[in-house]
Amino acid sequence: MSAQTDPADLPGVTKEQAPAGASPGPGVPGPRRGQGGKDAVRADGKSSEGTVLNVFSHGVLVIWGLLVTMPLLWAVVSSFKDDSEIFGSPWGLPSVLHFDNWSRAWDKANMGQYFLNSLIVVGGSLIGTMLLGAMAAYVLARFDFPGNRFLYFLFVGGMGFPVILALVPLFFVMKNMALLDTYHGLILVYIAYSLPFTVFFLSGFFKTLPTSVAEAALIDGASHTRTFFQVMLPMAKPGLISVGIFNFLGQWNQYLLPTVLNVGDPDKKMLTQGLVALAVSQGYKGDWSGLFAGLTIAMLPVLAAYIIFQRQVVAGLTAGALK
């Protein structure tokens, strides 16, 4: 993308000009005193790199910002329209706010129930994933025993498997254990498929924690179990938060697993499944406004949660991916 800007700024890097901009020593505020931030940018624009590139890149940034927000706003606005408005003027504002769309989606289309189902399953599996993942990661990261490496790679290898390949046999494993269409069955499966990343990430994290603290606790007579729960887990809190956020987003948005394993009882659908079912059925019925309301119901809480916790989410996700 940035390649498109070169004709304008190539002359701008000539040796005479560049030191002129940089010679006061970058980071030394002195020569810039009295200029607002705006002026400083303008002054920089003189080196010809600025203007064209700034206009171009700001333009692209704004366009992408619009591309990201427009569909969301459009869905929210559409959820207040009635069907004829949705078809007649897709970009217009609603003439009257139809709140009944929302109540219809929540009650009749079961979105409320689906929401609750997702909360139960994700709540259970998140706790399970964190606890079991931390236990396995701790042991694999900090203890030497035969088979340690093998088990580690067995867990971590799961990150590269295509989930779809396992689905058919998994369906029958669940069926034989009478776990299909149950909350606890889904919880177990969510945990199992979250373990590879959780173990991978947390074992890296436990390795970086200082050994001296754990040793001190052991010398003071704490058992291994107690050391883990009272010393190591609290120390690993930043890592746990990162993985927790990652797993929460992944499990809350899980679609493939429930689509296959959770199809018996229509009332037990997860939110993502329910939404797609709603789209199919409302599409036949022609209740487009109810559909947009359902979509908005599914969308807004997560967006709101993200805006409130965005600092932690971003810090958590990036810490996870960058080790």
Add this chain to the structure above:
Amino acid sequence: MKHGKYRFIAGFLVLPLAIYAIFVISPFVQAIYYSFTDWTGLSPDMKMVGFDNYARLFTDDVFWSAVGNSVTLLLLLPVVTLSLGLFFAFMLNVGGRRRKKAVIGGVRGSGAYKILYFFPQVLSVPIVALLFQFAYNPESGALNAFFKAIGLDNVQPDWLGDPQIALWCVMAAMVWANVGFYVVLFSAGMSSIPKDFYEAALLDGANRLNTFFRITLPLLWDTVQTGWIYMGILALDVSAFAFVQIMSVGPGGPDYSTEVLPLYVYQKTFRDGQAGYATAIGVSLLIVTLVFSAVVMRLGRRERLEF
């Protein structure tokens, strides 16, 4: 002490390992076994058929169209998504430099952009897929309405219904949903690059383009590579399945133009009752995934040696 240690290790590993073995490992092993049988998936009886399922793949046109679409996604999706992510992250962290005090910094409003760009990432795939499905709707969709509004009445593509462009429409939604994550990821990577490097480059008179290609990208290479693999797996597996399944018109799009491997596995199993054959397709998907990861790792290693 020693005895206590092993009891502790066993105690901590047994539960996670059991769950993992039952729900992940054992299905995978079974899948490979089933791919050599004629199992329907409905009844318990099956018989071994050797490599028949694999031989059948060679003459299955839908399979090859799925392979073609999956490989297209695999090659293009990471390039487009990561390039956009890199460009935005660079602009938001390094691009707007030479402000007072800070040596480097993002363009103005970069904090707000970062929050905004991440929005699609917190939405689940079905939400994004449905949003785009509405937008693409040829009669009432936002896109065609927009074209009409700016006077392009005769430009009213059928979007998802047109076999020529259906796959691109799905891909656009996937790019839209994933760029935000890479903006944030690369931003974090860029903020850990020492400021002195940029300072030195500035003194030498490097422009933004040079700074990007000589400093940012090489130092970020590991992160880019991780992102590449992650994005590739996404293009082959869960995400591709969900997007295509929800957005497709009919089974696998018009003329199977959006059929992808994971969706084909799903259809063969749960729609056509050919679980044995489906797992053979799944195994071929696994092979594509492994080859892809190996290639990326190899290419990545070579690149890094240059610096």
